[in-house]
Amino acid sequence: MHMARTSSNDPPAGQSLTDVLAGPALTPGTGTPAFSPLYQQIKGLLLQSLQSGEWKSGAAIPSELDLAARYRVSQGTVRKAIDELAVENLLVRRQGKGTFVATHSEQQVQYRFLNLVPESGDRASEGPAQRTIIDCKRLRASADVARGLTIRSGDAVLQVRRVLAFGGVATILEDLWLPAGPFKGLTAERLRSYDGPMYALFEAEFGVRMVRAEEKIRAVLPDEQQCSLLAVPTGTPLLSVERLAYTYKDTPMELRHGLYLTDKHFYRNELH
Amino acid sequence: MHMARTSSNDPPAGQSLTDVLAGPALTPGTGTPAFSPLYQQIKGLLLQSLQSGEWKSGAAIPSELDLAARYRVSQGTVRKAIDELAVENLLVRRQGKGTFVATHSEQQVQYRFLNLVPESGDRASEGPAQRTIIDCKRLRASADVARGLTIRSGDAVLQVRRVLAFGGVATILEDLWLPAGPFKGLTAERLRSYDGPMYALFEAEFGVRMVRAEEKIRAVLPDEQQCSLLAVPTGTPLLSVERLAYTYKDTPMELRHGLYLTDKHFYRNELH
DNA sequence: CAGTGGTCTAGACCACTGG
DNA sequence: CAGTGGTCTAGACCACTGC
Numbered sequence: 269m270h271m272a273r274t275s276s277n278d279p280p281a282g283q284s285l286t287d288v289l290a291g292p293a294l295t296p297g298t299g300t301p302a303f304s305p306l307y308q309q310i311k312g313l314l315l316q317s318l319q320s321g322e323w324k325s326g327a328a329i330p331s332e333l334d335l336a337a338r339y340r341v342s343q344g345t346v347r348k349a350i351d352e353l354a355v356e357n358l359l360v361r362r363q364g365k366g367t368f369v370a371t372h373s374e375q376q377v378q379y380r381f382l383n384l385v386p387e388s389g390d391r392a393s394e395g396p397a398q399r400t401i402i403d404c405k406r407l408r409a410s411a412d413v414a415r416g417l418t419i420r421s422g423d424a425v426l427q428v429r430r431v432l433a434f435g436g437v438a439t440i441l442e443d444l445w446l447p448a449g450p451f452k453g454l455t456a457e458r459l460r461s462y463d464g465p466m467y468a469l470f471e472a473e474f475g476v477r478m479v480r481a482e483e484k485i486r487a488v489l490p491d492e493q494q495c496s497l498l499a500v501p502t503g504t505p506l507l508s509v510e511r512l513a514y515t516y517k518d519t520p521m522e523l524r525h526g527l528y529l530t531d532k533h534f535y536r537n538e539l540h
Numbered sequence: 541m542h543m544a545r546t547s548s549n550d551p552p553a554g555q556s557l558t559d560v561l562a563g564p565a566l567t568p569g570t571g572t573p574a575f576s577p578l579y580q581q582i583k584g585l586l587l588q589s590l591q592s593g594e595w596k597s598g599a600a601i602p603s604e605l606d607l608a609a610r611y612r613v614s615q616g617t618v619r620k621a622i623d624e625l626a627v628e629n630l631l632v633r634r635q636g637k638g639t640f641v642a643t644h645s646e647q648q649v650q651y652r653f654l655n656l657v658p659e660s661g662d663r664a665s666e667g668p669a670q671r672t673i674i675d676c677k678r679l680r681a682s683a684d685v686a687r688g689l690t691i692r693s694g695d696a697v698l699q700v701r702r703v704l705a706f707g708g709v710a711t712i713l714e715d716l717w718l719p720a721g722p723f724k725g726l727t728a729e730r731l732r733s734y735d736g737p738m739y740a741l742f743e744a745e746f747g748v749r750m751v752r753a754e755e756k757i758r759a760v761l762p763d764e765q766q767c768s769l770l771a772v773p774t775g776t777p778l779l780s781v782e783r784l785a786y787t788y789k790d791t792p793m794e795l796r797h798g799l800y801l802t803d804k805h806f807y808r809n810e811l812h
Numbered sequence: 813c814a815g816t817g818g819t820c821t822a823g824a825c826c827a828c829t830g831g
Numbered sequence: 832c833a834g835t836g837g838t839c840t841a842g843a844c845c846a847c848t849g850c
Contacts, residue, residue, distance in 0.1 A: 333815090344838095363818065365849085481810075482810055506759050510806075535757035636827075637836080
C-alpha cells in the first residue's frame with residue numbers, strides 16, 4: 269500500500285493515520301498510486317466528522333492541538349487541513365475562541381448565497397426581506413428535476429414556491445425542489461413560521477447544510493402567472509437564476525429556479 | 541516604530557525587512573499600531589515588484605529560497621505570501637518549475653473573466669469566438685464613465701465597441717471605456733490584428749494587467765441599434781453585464797458594458 | 813491567566829521538472 | 832542530477848478571547 273509518508277518523520281507507533289484510512293487511494297486507469305498529502309487525508313476525516321453530524325452547525329470543533337493529538341500529526345498539518353475547509357466556508361476560524369462549523373443562521377452571512385443587491389449596494393438600507401410562502405407540495409420529480417438532483421424521474425420531491433419582497437416590492441419569485449427523503453415533514457406552515465434564511469431552517473430541522481452551489485443565469489420574459497406573482501407588466505425582462513445547491517461530498521440537495529426583478533437591484537459577482 | 545517581530549527569532553543584523561519598509565503602518569483613528577504579519581509585508585513587496593514591471597507577465601519570479609534570502613526571512617514566510625498571491629490569481633505556482641506571473645495570454649485561461657458558457661457547458665465544443673471590432677474612438681468621459689474609472693468627468697478615454705460571435709452567431713455586444721493615458725496608441729486596427737484575448741493585448745502592449753473585476757448583472761431589453769448589431773428581434777431579453785476591471789492596488793482600469801444573448805448560452809457562477 | 817488561533821523559524825524529506 | 836515547489840515536524844512566541 270502506498271502511504272503518504274514513509275520517512276523517519278512518521279509518528280510513534282500506535283493508531284497511526286494510515287490505520288484508519290480506507291485504502292491505497294489508487295488513481296483509476298493509471299498504475300501509479302495517487303499521492304495524497306497527510307493534510308488532505310486529515311481534511312477528509314474532518315469532512316467525515318462534519319457530515320456525520322459529530323459537530324453541529326455553529327458549534328466549535330476541537331482545538332488544533334486536540335485534533336493533532338487525535339490524528340497523531342503535528343499542529344501545522346491539521347492547520348493546513350482546517351485552512352482549506354475555512355477557505356471553502358465549511359469552517360470559520362475565530363482567533364482566541366476556536367474553530368466553528370459554518371452556518372447559515374448568522375446575521376452577518378444571512379445572504380451568503382443571494383447575490384442580488386440593491387442599487388445602492390447596501391443591503392442594510394433596505395432592511396430584511398419579506399418572505400411569502402405560496403405553497404409547498406409533494407410531487408413526483410420531472411425528468412429535469414430528477415437530472416438536477418441526480419435522483420430517478422418520478423421519485424418524490426417537495427416543491428416550494430415563494431416570493432421575496434424588499435421594502436414592500438416583490439422582487440424574487442422562486443421555485444425550489446428538494447428530495448422528499450431528507451426533508452420529510454417540511455410543510456408550508458413550518459416554512460412560514462420560521463423567521464430566518466431557509467437554509468438555516470434546513471440546518472436546524474433536517475441537519476442538511478448547503479455548502480456550495482452553482483448558478484446558471486439567463487435573461488427571460490416571464491409568463492402570465494409569473495407576472496402576476498411579481499406584480500410586473502408582461503414584457504418585463506427578468507433574471508432567470510437556476511441554482512443547484514450541494515451539501516457535503518458534492519451531493520446535490522436542492523434545485524432552485526429564481527426570477528429576479530433587476531429594476532432596483534442587480535446581481536453582483538466578483539471575478540478573479 | 542512598531543515592528544511585526546521583536547522576539548529572539550529576529551534575523552541576524554543586516555538589511556532587515558523593517559529597514560526597507562515605509563513606516564509604522566498605523567491604523568488611522570486608533571492609537572494602536574496595526575499589527576501586520578511579516579508575510580503580509582512580504583506580500584506587499586512582491587506586489588510592488590509585480591506592479592513596477594520588475595517581473596514580466598508569464599515570466600518566472602525568483603525561487604522561494606532566493607526571495608527568502610533577499611528579504612531575510614524563512615522560506616515558509618515567503619511561501620505564505622506567495623500562497624495568497626496565488627489564491628488571488630496574481631501568481632501561478634508550477635511544481636518543479638517555479639512561480640510565474642499570471643497572464644491572460646494562455647490557452648487554458650483564455651476566458652478567465654468571461655462567465656458566459658454554451659448550453660452544453662463545454663466551451664471547447666463551440667470553438668473560439670469570432671471577434672469583430674466595430675470602432676475605437678477617443679472621447680471625453682461622461683459622468684458615469686468617470687465615476688467608474690475614478691477619473692474626472694471630461695478626461696480623455698478610449699471607447700471600444702465590438703461583437704463576439706460563437707459558431708457564427710453574434711452573442712455578445714460590448715462597449716469598453718479605457719483611460720486614454722495608459723492605453724495611448726490603441727487603435728481599432730491594432731485590436732483587429734491581434735489574435736487573442738483583449739486583456740492579453742493590454743498586457744503585451746501596455747503593460748496593464750487586469751487582476752480582478754466586479755460585475756453588475758441585470759436583465760434588459762435592447763434598443764434598436766443593439767438589436768441590429770446582435771441580429772436579434774426587438775423584445776429579446778438580454779443580460780446586461782457591467783464590469784469594472786482593476787489592475788494592481790485596486791486601480792480601476794476598464795469599464796465595460798456587455799449585452800449577452802442567453803439563448804444558447806448562460807452566465808455561470810459558483811457560490812461558496 | 814489559561815486556552816485558542818496566528819506567525820515565524822529551521823531543517824528534513826518528498827514530488828516534480830528539465831537538462 | 833540539481834533545482835523547484837510541496838509536505839511535515841517541532842518548538843517558540845505573539846495576538847486575541849474570556850473567565
